[in-house]
Amino acid sequence: MKPPAAQPFAAAGVNEDVTAVASLEHDAELMLRVRDGCNSSFAILLERHRGPVVHYMFRMVQNQAVAEELAQDVFLRVYRSRATYEPTAKFRTWLFRIATHLALNWLRDGKHERGQESLDEELGDGMTRQVPDGRPTVEDRMLRDSRFEEVRKAIQTLPEKQRAAVLMHKYQEMDYAAIAGVFECSESAVKSLLFRAYETLRTRLAHLEAGRAERERRQ
Amino acid sequence: MKWNPRESRCPITTGEENAELLLDYVSRKLEPELMEAFSRHVSVCPACQEFTAAQSAVWDALDAFEVEPVSEAFDRRLWAKIEEQESLPWWRRVWNWMSSMPVWQPAIPVAAMALLAVGLWVQPGGDSLPGTVTKAEANLDAEQIDRALEDLEMLRELSLTEAGAPRQM
Numbered sequence: 001m002k003p004p005a006a007q008p009f010a011a012a013g014v015n016e017d018v019t020a021v022a023s024l025e026h027d028a029e030l031m032l033r034v035r036d037g038c039n040s041s042f043a044i045l046l047e048r049h050r051g052p053v054v055h056y057m058f059r060m061v062q063n064q065a066v067a068e069e070l071a072q073d074v075f076l077r078v079y080r081s082r083a084t085y086e087p088t089a090k091f092r093t094w095l096f097r098i099a100t101h102l103a104l105n106w107l108r109d110g111k112h113e114r115g116q117e118s119l120d121e122e123l124g125d126g127m128t129r130q131v132p133d134g135r136p137t138v139e140d141r142m143l144r145d146s147r148f149e150e151v152r153k154a155i156q157t158l159p160e161k162q163r164a165a166v167l168m169h170k171y172q173e174m175d176y177a178a179i180a181g182v183f184e185c186s187e188s189a190v191k192s193l194l195f196r197a198y199e200t201l202r203t204r205l206a207h208l209e210a211g212r213a214e215r216e217r218r219q
Numbered sequence: 220m221k222w223n224p225r226e227s228r229c230p231i232t233t234g235e236e237n238a239e240l241l242l243d244y245v246s247r248k249l250e251p252e253l254m255e256a257f258s259r260h261v262s263v264c265p266a267c268q269e270f271t272a273a274q275s276a277v278w279d280a281l282d283a284f285e286v287e288p289v290s291e292a293f294d295r296r297l298w299a300k301i302e303e304q305e306s307l308p309w310w311r312r313v314w315n316w317m318s319s320m321p322v323w324q325p326a327i328p329v330a331a332m333a334l335l336a337v338g339l340w341v342q343p344g345g346d347s348l349p350g351t352v353t354k355a356e357a358n359l360d361a362e363q364i365d366r367a368l369e370d371l372e373m374l375r376e377l378s379l380t381e382a383g384a385p386r387q388m
Contacts, residue, residue, distance in 0.1 A: 043294075050293060055286040064287050072297050079301050147283035155284065170246075170281050176239065195238035201277045208280050 027091030035082045042082075046075060049092070052172055053099050059167045060103040062156060070106060074099045093181035096172070100164050100182055107160050147208060154204040162197035169194055229266035241267075245274040 027048070033041035053074055057067035077098055089097075155163055161183070168174040168182065176187045176194075183190065231237050243249045244257050261267045 046294060046297070050289055054289045054293070058286050059284060068290060068293060072293070072300060075297055076300055076304065080304065144283065147280065148285060151280055151284045155281075166281075169242075170278070171284075191238045191242075194242060198242065198274060198277060201281070202273045205277050205280045206273070208276070 028087035031078075031082070031085050031091055032087065034079070035085050042079060045078075045091075049095055050075075053095065056096070056099055056167055056172060057103055059155065059171065060100075060164060061106055062152060066106070070102050071099070073102055089181055090178065092174075093178050096168060096174070096178075097182045097184075100168075103164065104160055150205065150208055154201055157204065158197055158200060162193055162200070165190060165193045166197045166201070229264050231260070231264075232266050232270045241270060241274065245271055245278050 027045060030041040030045050034045070050071070054067055054071040057070045057074075058064055061067055061070065074095065078095065155166065158166065165179055165183070168179050174182075176190045179194075180187045180190045231240065240249070240253075240257065244254065244261075247254070249257065261271055
């Protein structure tokens with residue numbers, strides 16, 4: 001096997017035989033090929049999981065730049081671990097275990113305070129987030145931003161582990177077994193964690209539903 | 220309004236053991252047969268109606284937490300980091316790998332100290348750690364001291380003898 005350092009890392013080089021391995025369905029198989037020195041397989045894994053990992057990180061740390069840095073660290077660790085990789089768990093579970101570990105470490109290190117300030121400053125200066133928006137009116141946009149802000153804050157106030165569990169359950173559509181695999185705990189513990197988290201969110205976001213019902217009633 | 224399971228009269232909503240059923244119903248992940256059966260129950264159970272309505276509202280509200288697209292430079296930056304990583308000497312890569320494993324982190328200082336100790340102990344020529352006294356060395360030192368004392372005694376006697384002897388010109 002050629003040493004990885006001797007292989008081309010430029011995107012063009014990596015993409016050369018992407019199609020040749022694109023038919024591989026399972027992430028674990030791709031990772032085994034990465035272990036054998038196939039960087040194209042890593043490029044496919046990156047293509048598949050880049051979005052979910054960055055978005056998960058963004059919702060965890062609530063800062064896009066930090067989320068991307070942490071996500072890069074996730075993939076870097078995956079690549080670095082290729083030589084010792086054994087498909088004992090689902091690749092996605094393993095990936096999100098690394099991601100969750102990094103995100104929780106970042107939050108516990110207190111780095112989030114600085115990051116959160118920057119996000120709050122950005123939103124507090126009258127700027128709005130640039131999110132895909134199909135609605136034309138200013139009122140709709142303001143309403144959407146307001147809801148985003150309410151939900152963001154509600155999620156931010158959850159304990160870190162509950163936050164991670166909700167994000168994996170709601171946005172990554174991971175089942176209880178997969179989330180339990182990430183936390184290395186029992187499925188019943190995950191269900192309990194989610195139940196408590198959603199109960200907190202029901203309390204914090206109840207006014208959103210009341211407001212929506214009121215608007216619907218007026219219309 | 221906060222949903223309070225203790226005020227509910229439906230056993231389904233009175234404990235966390237049914238969390239999976241309730242959450243899966245709201246997130247529409249239940250098996251079709253179970254979904255249909257539970258929907259029939261919800262339609263006649265006020266407690267479950269209240270719970271599922273509140274939870275559905277949360278579920279829908281969470282959709283408002285949208286994300287931004289990943290920056291176009293993400294892959295390029297990652298490959299550059301990988302290339303940089305791969306160009307490091309082997310021991311730096313091993314160190315980085317060990318540092319990245321949380322299970323190893325508490326052991327790293329201990330391992331470093333152990334390696335240092337072994338490195339100092341196993342020196343070329345089999346010399347032991349400076350300042351360390353073995354049993355054999357301790358015995359040797361005692362013999363040396365005895366011998367030195369004997370030598371001093373002999374020298375003292377000799378000098379006395381010399382002092383008493385007539386000086387030769």
